[in-house]
Amino acid sequence: MASSRNVLSRQILDITCTDPCPRPNRFSAENGRSEGAALNIVTKSGTNQFHGALYGFFRTQALQTINAITAQGGQPKPDYSRQQYGGAIGGPIRKDKDFGFFAYEGLRERSSLAVTDLAFQELTLAILLGAVPVHTIATPFDEKRYNGRVDHFFNENEKIYISYSAQDNKSNNDQSTGQVDSTEGNYTINDLILTNLTLTSVLTPKTVNNFTAGFQYWNNLIDSHTRTPYFLFPDGVSFGTNIPQKSSQHKFQFRDDFSHSLAKHTLRMGVDFVYEPEVGGFFENNPTPEFDFFATASTMLSNKTLYPTGFSSPGAIQASTGTSGNPAFELAPTMLGFYFEDDWRATPRLLLNLGLRYDREIGTYGIDKQANSRTHQEIVAASKVNVPTVPLTQTPPTGVGYTPSLGYLGGDYTGLPKNDNLDLSPRVGFSFDVFGNGRFVLRGGYGLYFGQTFENIPLFMIQQANSQVFANTYSINCKGPTDKTCAPSNVVPGTNILLSNYRYGVDPAPLIPQAGFNLAPGSTGRLMDPAFRNPYSQQINFGLQYAVTNYGVVEVEYVQARGIHEDKTVNINPTEYFVKGSPRPFSAAFAAAGVPVLGRFGVEKSIGRSYYDGLNVSYRQSLHRHISTVLNYTYAKALAFEGNPAAFRNASTNPFLGEFRQPDHGTAPNDERHHFVAAGTITLPLHFEFSPIMSIGSARPLSIVQSSSDLWGVGSGRSNPHAAIFSGAKEGPDAYVAFAAASKAAVAADSSGNTTASTFYQNCLTAGTCREVAYNSYHGQTFFQFDARIANTITIHDRYAVQLFFQAFNMTNRANYGPNYDVNVSNYATSFLKPLGFINPSSTVVPRSFTGELGARFSF
Numbered sequence: 001m002a003s004s005r006n007v008l009s010r011q012i013l014d015i016t017c018t019d020p021c022p023r024p025n026r027f028s029a030e031n032g033r034s035e036g037a038a039l040n041i042v043t044k045s046g047t048n049q050f051h052g053a054l055y056g057f058f059r060t061q062a063l064q065t066i067n068a069i070t071a072q073g074g075q076p077k078p079d080y081s082r083q084q085y086g087g088a089i090g091g092p093i094r095k096d097k098d099f100g101f102f103a104y105e106g107l108r109e110r111s112s113l114a115v116t117d118l119a120f121q122e123l124t125l126a127i128l129l130g131a132v133p134v135h136t137i138a139t140p141f142d143e144k145r146y147n148g149r150v151d152h153f154f155n156e157n158e159k160i161y162i163s164y165s166a167q168d169n170k171s172n173n174d175q176s177t178g179q180v181d182s183t184e185g186n187y188t189i190n191d192l193i194l195t196n197l198t199l200t201s202v203l204t205p206k207t208v209n210n211f212t213a214g215f216q217y218w219n220n221l222i223d224s225h226t227r228t229p230y231f232l233f234p235d236g237v238s239f240g241t242n243i244p245q246k247s248s249q250h251k252f253q254f255r256d257d258f259s260h261s262l263a264k265h266t267l268r269m270g271v272d273f274v275y276e277p278e279v280g281g282f283f284e285n286n287p288t289p290e291f292d293f294f295a296t297a298s299t300m301l302s303n304k305t306l307y308p309t310g311f312s313s314p315g316a317i318q319a320s321t322g323t324s325g326n327p328a329f330e331l332a333p334t335m336l337g338f339y340f341e342d343d344w345r346a347t348p349r350l351l352l353n354l355g356l357r358y359d360r361e362i363g364t365y366g367i368d369k370q371a372n373s374r375t376h377q378e379i380v381a382a383s384k385v386n387v388p389t390v391p392l393t394q395t396p397p398t399g400v401g402y403t404p405s406l407g408y409l410g411g412d413y414t415g416l417p418k419n420d421n422l423d424l425s426p427r428v429g430f431s432f433d434v435f436g437n438g439r440f441v442l443r444g445g446y447g448l449y450f451g452q453t454f455e456n457i458p459l460f461m462i463q464q465a466n467s468q469v470f471a472n473t474y475s476i477n478c479k480g481p482t483d484k485t486c487a488p489s490n491v492v493p494g495t496n497i498l499l500s501n502y503r504y505g506v507d508p509a510p511l512i513p514q515a516g517f518n519l520a521p522g523s524t525g526r527l528m529d530p531a532f533r534n535p536y537s538q539q540i541n542f543g544l545q546y547a548v549t550n551y552g553v554v555e556v557e558y559v560q561a562r563g564i565h566e567d568k569t570v571n572i573n574p575t576e577y578f579v580k581g582s583p584r585p586f587s588a589a590f591a592a593a594g595v596p597v598l599g600r601f602g603v604e605k606s607i608g609r610s611y612y613d614g615l616n617v618s619y620r621q622s623l624h625r626h627i628s629t630v631l632n633y634t635y636a637k638a639l640a641f642e643g644n645p646a647a648f649r650n651a652s653t654n655p656f657l658g659e660f661r662q663p664d665h666g667t668a669p670n671d672e673r674h675h676f677v678a679a680g681t682i683t684l685p686l687h688f689e690f691s692p693i694m695s696i697g698s699a700r701p702l703s704i705v706q707s708s709s710d711l712w713g714v715g716s717g718r719s720n721p722h723a724a725i726f727s728g729a730k731e732g733p734d735a736y737v738a739f740a741a742a743s744k745a746a747v748a749a750d751s752s753g754n755t756t757a758s759t760f761y762q763n764c765l766t767a768g769t770c771r772e773v774a775y776n777s778y779h780g781q782t783f784f785q786f787d788a789r790i791a792n793t794i795t796i797h798d799r800y801a802v803q804l805f806f807q808a809f810n811m812t813n814r815a816n817y818g819p820n821y822d823v824n825v826s827n828y829a830t831s832f833l834k835p836l837g838f839i840n841p842s843s844t845v846v847p848r849s850f851t852g853e854l855g856a857r858f859s860f
Contacts, residue, residue, distance in 0.1 A: 029339040029355025029427045030257070030270065033452050045151045045161065046099030050091035053859040057084040057807075063852030068815035069178060069835065073117035075135045082109040082853075086145075099151045107143040107169075112136040118831045119179040122237045125297040129231055129311060129505075131239045132182045139176070143169035157202040165194040175222070178837045181239040186224045193217040206261040216251040220281075230290040233297060234708040235827045236836070241288050246281040264345040272337040280330035283459055285323060286472065289510050292319040294480040294709060296827065306481045312503045315481030318709055319716060320492065320499065325470030325515030329462040331455065333364040341427070349436050353429035359450055361419045365528065366458045370416055372465035374518055375525035375601055382589035383414045389589045390572060397660035402766045404656035406585055409572040413603060415530030423450040423534060444542035451535045456648055457567055457604045460526040464519065472524035473513040475599050475716050480709070482753040487575060487582035489522065489599075518596055524717070525573065525601025533606045535646065538562045543616075551624035559614045566608030568642070569649045569717070570659060573601050577713030578656070600717045602651070607659065610645030610668065612638045626683040634675045638668035642719060643703050643775035653719045654712040663722050666774040667701045669819055672783075674698040687793045697783035700819045700839075701776035704736055707826040711761045722772040723825050724761060731773060733833060736825045739770060757826075780819050783839065785846065786811045803857040809847040816846060 059082040066077040086105030093100050114136055115123075123133035144167070151161040173185040196214040203209060223244035230240035257270040293300065293316055300307040300316055307313040341355035370376060382389060395407030429445030463470040474493045478486035478500040486500040494511025495502070513520040543557030573584045590597040614636035621629040641660060642650040645668050652659050679693035705720040712721060725735035726742075743760045764770040791805035810816075818839030822831040840846040 029341045029357040032337045032357050032359050044090060044101050045149055046090035046092060046101045048092050048095055051860060052089035053857060054087040055857040057853055057855040059851060059853045065813055065850040067114060067848040069116055070114040073114065073135060078112040078136050080111050097153055101149045103147045105145045109141040112138050113176055114178060116178045116836055119237050122297045123181045123239065125301055130228055134182050137173050137176050137182060137185060139173045141171040160199045163196045167192040179236045183226055183228055183239050186222055186243050189221045191219045208259050210257045212255045214253045218249040220247045227288055229288050232292045234824060235296045235831055236822060245283045248278060248281050249276060250278040251276045266343040268341045270339055274335040276333050279333060279455060282327040284327040286321050289512060290321045291317050291504065294318040312505045313481060314503055315483060315500045317499060317502060317504055318480055319477035320510060321472050321475045322510060322512035324473045324512050326466040326468040327463055327470040329459045331363060331366050334362040336360045349433040351431045355427040357425040359423040360421050364453055365417050365419055366462050367416050369465045370461045373461045374464050374469050375527055378590060378595045380414050381593040381595050382586055385589055385592040387589040387592045389586045397658045400662050401657060404578045408658045409585065409655055413527055417528045417530055417532040420534045425450055439547040441545045447539045449537050449539060453534055454567060454648055458528060461528055464526055467517060468515045469519055471519055473515065473520040474522045475524055477710055477715050479713060479756055479758050482756050519598060521596045522599045525598045527601060527603045529603050529605040532604060533565045535565045552619060552621040555618045557616045561612040563610035563645055565606035566610060566646050567648055568605050568608040568659065569602040569651045570605050571600050571602050571651060571655045571717040573598065574655050574714035600715050602717055608641060608650060610640040627680060629680040632677045637673060638671040640668045641665050644669055651718050653721050654714055663772040663774045667776040669701060669776060671701055672697045689791045692788040694786045699779035699782050702778045702780055702819050702821055702823050703775040704773055704778050704823050704825060706761060707757065708824060711758045713758060724765060724770045724772055726770045727768065731777065737828045740825045740828050780821055781817055783816050784814050800860045805855050807853040809851045810849060813850040
């Protein structure tokens with residue numbers, strides 16, 4: 001579910017947006033609950049003359065080439081069509097008094113997603129399990145947008161307008177990948193309504209007041225037409241059902257902004273109040289049993305030593321999970337914000353912006369409901385018995401170490417979180433005209449920006465406060481067919497068979513424990529850290545703007561952003577793989593307290609960090625000698641823990657080794673060190689315009705993992721283990737494969753079965769003969785795209801204009817895979833480092849191959 005903000009989001013049609021629309025947040029205190037940039041949207045309004053437009057953009061299969069993955073699979077070019085169309089009209093209702101404006105846009109796309117050839121082959125082998133392999137998965141998309149606005153002028157000092165926007169879209173299989181079959185498809189329905197009323201009053205020539213009242217309705221449903229068991233293989237191939245979820249939001253916002261000019265000061269202050277009577281829905285993961293196989297389908301059907309009876313071999317399944325209960329959740333939060341700001345013209349050449357903002361939240365965590373969470377109540381009960389669990393004090397993070405310790409899980413988890421009530425955000429900015437003629441300007445500033453907690457965080461706690469609690473009512477795992485140490489708690493429910501001995505399709509299917517008022521034994525617990533805080537970012541920028549000519553401007557800007565209090569899920573009840581019997585830290589205390597003995601449970605902690613530094617250099621030339629030009633180069637670096645900034649969950653691979661180990665810190669997935677864009681428009685004779693744009697980006701990083709298996713033996717609720725390479729080896733594909741091949745050979749050579757992929761991995765790292773590879777330390781391919789547009793405008797009687805154009809995307813037909821590769825080194829013999837998809841999930845964003853588009857626009 002998307003986190004709700006206390007700023008009314010606006011989904012406005014492209015045709016209604018006055019240029020320019022996006023504006024960077026220059027450290028103004030006016031905006032709150034926005035950790036990134038602010039986006040100011042201004043809708044067009046009617047005038048005393050009627051104006052309007054009609055437009056259409058059209059793509060067909062004939063104007064598109066076959067993409068690389070489809071071609072590699074030997075499949076024909078899939079059907080493709082896209083129509084985007086709309087129009088707008090605005091004009092007077094009563095001259096000089098009332099004006100109206102209306103816009104409509106529709107989008108119809110019929111596209112498909114290519115399944116990789118290797119995934120299709122693996123899924124074909126899994127037909128015995130119920131897979132329905134297909135070469136292409138249809139991904140149709142339909143959308144409609146409406147926007148209307150009415151303005152009324154009371155007099156020259158007071159006016160009011162009402163705007164209404166609506167958007168609805170439907171899509172199929174929009175969460176599918178190139179490694180699934182047709183059973184894992186879904187459908188998505190999304191509806192959004194926004195309405196605003198704004199009253200602007202010029203109280204005096206120096207005093208202005210703006211009052212805004214708004215309402216937002218949002219409803220999103222992701223569901224499937226099928227309910228079948230979900231199967232996952234270590235190469236990423238999967239099929240079955242792993243949804244549904246629904247999110248809904250009703251939001252009222254009231255805002256007042258007051259400004260007054262006084263000598264060298266422009267003083268602004270305001271209040272912002274948001275009430276959301278409904279933020280809720282349901283989130284149901286694993287509605288059917290999930291089975292995670294230890295090896296690929298082809299391996300299980302060919303390796304008769306480890307898997308003598310294929311999918312039904314004992315130990316073929318490494319993990320299984322099932323859920324039950326009422327997955328609904330509901331919140332009714334309130335948010336309040338105040339700000340004061342002074343734009344101070346300190347000297348004729350120096351402008352200072354000084355501001356302070358205060359924000360407070362009420363009910364965003366659902367604390368009253370969390371008090372009834374069964375996990376919270378069990379933790380409180382366990383704390384009252386004299387049985388050790390985890391230390392009350394947490395051990396500080398270390399460098400790399402491989403000595404497991406309960407101290408890394410330490411902390412007092414018996415309390416409840418408290419909503420932030422002192423989110424103070426100072427904002428400071430400046431602009432200095434060096435020579436006083438506007439040609440050379442320095443600017444910069446500092447700002448602190450609080451965000452609102454992602455609502456998926458308290459969601460899972462609230463689910464466990466329902467009368468029928470929702471939870472993973474069983475979550476079991478073992479280490480494969482040679483595992484002789486599988487803990488007794490890892491019994492397939494309803495069968496009394498240890499998972500390492502379980503034979504899928506032969507033994508009875510798991511009987512998912514029914515939900516009740518209390519959590520079932522083995523359920524997954526959910527908690528929020530009592531010290532949880534809202535995330536915020538610290539932002540600094542400094543730059544200069546220099547007009548080298550009357551037509552061209554050079555800009556240089558440095559930007560730094562630090563993300564603080566980001567969410568990170570810490571599993572404080574994992575399996576103690578280093579203790580005989582593999583107990584969990586809280587099991588004995590739960591049993592002594594007479595409450596159900598839970599399996600793993602995650603604590604949401606606001607301990608994550610991320611870092612971004614960027615240097616932007618650009619040159620813009622307005623129309624001069626029939627040419628307009630934009631050149632932009634960005635050098636940037638993005639870092640985070642566990643491979644992703646601001647990510648929900650973001651669990652470590654082994655909580656017993658600490659949350660902030662050196663291998664867990666590295667570049668972010670969207671880190672693009674160098675990016676260059678060159679664009680322009682050339683005006684040609686006979687009203688023709690030619691507009692090319694070229695974009696080049698350095699390769700995005702990949703997180704190479706050793707396996708999707710639980711090599712540390714901590715159980716579910718963790719990230720996949722880092723890839724390992726032998727000490728002294730230079731990191732790269734050869735080193736990854738060398739270690740994986742040595743591990744496989746060692747397992748095969750030990751007829752006693754004591755050597756497993758897990759023991760080889762653990763022993764090697766502990767002995768120091770190999771080392772872990774940090775997340776996102778390897779890179780994929782360089783991004784390159786060249787697009788162009790040629791247009792001709794025909795003017796009729798100086799009032800009517802018809803523009804005809806052709807747009808060509810990805811003219812070099814480059815397959816931009818970005819970070820979408822198989823990064824699981826255990827698949828080194830088949831698909832490791834082979835592309836799985838393209839840089840974007842939809843061709844509406846970045847075309848996967850050459851795509852042409854015809855278009856026309858009529859305006860008056």
